[in-house]
Amino acid sequence: MKAPTRNRPVSLADRQTALDRLEAMLLIRRFEEKCAELYSGGKIWGFLHLYIGEEAVAVGAMPAIRPEDAIVSTYREHGHALARGVPAGAIMAEMFGKANGCSRGRGGSMHLFDVSRRFYGGNAIVGGGLPLAVGLALADKLQQRPVVTVCLFGDGAVAEGEFHESLNLAALWQLPVLFLCENNLYAMGTALDRHQSQAKLHLKADGYGMEATAVDGMDVAAVEEEMGRAMDYVRTGKPLLLVAQTYRFRAHSMYDAELYRSKEEVEAWKKRDPILLWQARLRKLDWLRDEDLQALEARVAIQVQEAVEFAAAGAWEPVEQLLRDVTTPVQL
Amino acid sequence: MTKSTYREAIRAALHEALANNPRTILLGEDVGRYGGAFACSRGLLEEFGPERIRDTPLSESAFVGAGIGAALNGLRPIVEVMTVNFSLLALDQIVNNAATLRHMSGGQVSVPLVIRMATGAGRRLAAQHSHSWEVWYAHVPGLRVLAPATITDARYMLGAALRELDPVVIFEHAMLYPSEGELDKLPEDFNIDRAAVRRPGRDISLITYGGSLPKALAAAAELASAGIEAEVIDLRSLRPLDMPTVLASVARTHRAVIVDEGWRTCSLAAEISAGIMEGAFYDLDAPVARICSAEVPIPYAGHLEDAALPQPARIVAAVQEVLAHHE
Ligand SMILES: Cc1ncc(C[n+]2csc(CCOP(=O)(O)OP(=O)(O)O)c2C)c(N)n1
Secondary structure, eight states, X not given: OOOOOOOOOOTTSSHHHHHHHHHHHHHHHHHHHHHHHXXXXXXXXXXXXXXXTOHHHHHHHGGGSOTTSEEEEESSOHHHHHHHTOOHHHHHHHHHTOTTSTTXXXXXXXXXXXXXXXXXXXXXXXXXXXXXXHHHHHHHHHTTOOOOEEEEEEGGGGGSHHHHHHHHHHHHTTOOEEEEEEEOSEETTEEHHHHOSSOOGGGGGGGGTOEEEEXXXXXXXXXXXXXXXXXXXXXXXXXXXXXXXXXXXXXXXXXXXXXXXXXXXXXXXXXXXXXXXXXXXXHHTTOOOHHHHHHHHHHHHHHHHHHHHHHHHSOOOOGGGTXXXXXXXXXX | OEEEEHHHHXXXXXXXXXXXXXXXXXXXXXXXXXXXXXXXXXXXXXXXXXXXXEEOOSOHHHHHHHHHHHHHTTOOOEEEEEEHHHHGGGHHIIIIIITTHHHHTTSSOOOOOEEEEEEOOOSSOOGGGOOOOHXXXXXXXXXXXXXXXXXXXXXXXXXXXXXOSSOEEEEEETTTTTOEEEEOXXXXXXXXSOOEEEEOOSSEEEEEOGGGHHHHHHHHHHHHHTTOOEEEEEOOEEESOOHHHHHXXXXXXXXXXXXXXXXXXXXXXXXXXXXXXXXXXXXXXXXXXXXXXXXXXXXXXXXXXXXHSOOHHHHHHHHHHHHHOOO
């Protein structure tokens, strides 16, 4: 990839930055563990697709994404939203179905929206977000806004026509879209090599004349570095496909029998837990001692607790409001 | 009679179909290793092997289209599309190929394909996972559309569909999978053309299908305790519609309420209502009423989703209103 190289603050630039990345990953992990607990307790319903194991992708990707850039996400988006800075309380309230949720209780876990942060939602139709990202970028380009649209999706989406149609369009029209594929090796119960004839996903871009690159998605520093280069490239007005290799530690949604993969495989990947890897690295640098970790955990615990309280205190949307926001009210 | 869940009945039907005909294959997302998104195909991969139980990539248009091609060419495929919401990515193949090839080729080919999919709301899954698009398929000449609402229909409709020469779309309401009930032996007069009277009654006809049948039956039970005898008609087939059974019921009861989880506008309920108007206008003592979903993308929050969907209490209220009508 012909990207301009320059010095940038990356995860390992200094101790504080490194600890910030750890805290961001811990927040996602603990937040989602709490979600799982609340799901079992009947406070959250429906599907709940946990991001646990994949945190380094969102956290590593986010520093290169500017506030004015747009993000399009999937139904496995709690981590994306938290890393983007969508308030944890508004996310939790959404999962509770409360009116103070970030989507007013209409979307739930799979449809977190915060357009004030250009977070254009979790999309639960696999591949459904990719064409949207193309359109967002087209509009930015035509309105001469120097920004990028980042589109997140899983390896499963690569099989959809919408993936191929969108890559082609973005390349044809030279649009600033970063297609960020989170390859966790499974589309529900179907392993990558059983749904892709070419399992090296970054090679797909070549057919559309698009640059592509791949990165270890369990290594937050690697993601941050690659993402920085990728975004620099896309800011020159061209799309790019970045494939992050990661793994989901939990079931596809809250429960599945996991008939499709072995316990040993899951355990082997857990040894590459992005949070543990990062901790080990920081300990080696002597940037992280037990008391630092305890302090981070304590801070994160408070954030999660406050999020739950915010959600619990939220009001239910009155049923009389059922039909609001189906269409846009006329502005007088 | 034995007990079965709806899910087990579907599984038994799949098993029978695969065992009976070596040219029957099952394809769809996660039908193999995962055992089916709704666990309807658990164990089939192990028994029938990966040639016949084919996990597909997330490529709805391609694998539904492949099912059509295979049906054209000697196989009897069953395609499972996880839910109707995702079938919209295959809509083109279904309506522009499966439904038209017979006619467009001047009768040279047939598409003996069965497409199964889950439908409906009630699981707190928000708009993209909760819609009822049955009516879109029921609109299309060339398709047959079925909606099993009972354990017995879940068990036997698939076999009947596989005996058809043309494409059949089967809608399984997602809320029904865990439901349990009596599984009858294959009734001698079993066919997929006729609606069924699930509860006889003289005062009013409740016409419904699929996941709304249990709600209509619950409403009828409640009405009975107030001395109102509602007749509950289960349409079973959404295309073609068995209007003679509906009209015969209305001729007895003189009043009708239609319960349909689709949105009211351009709904199956609208079609049935028009059919009653055309065929039983002079039998009616009151205008036909419709209980449908509120015209809103189905919301996530439980209390809002419940409010958006037909519920027994709303059906009871509608019946009372229709009965209160005096010409
Ligand atoms: C068009 C469509 N087909 C099927 C589904 C059902 N489904 C939801 S998630 C999923 C697997 C997607 O896998 P992937 O894109 O790799 O993302 P991951 O869940 O691994 O994050 C499937 C089959 C869907 N939501 N949308």
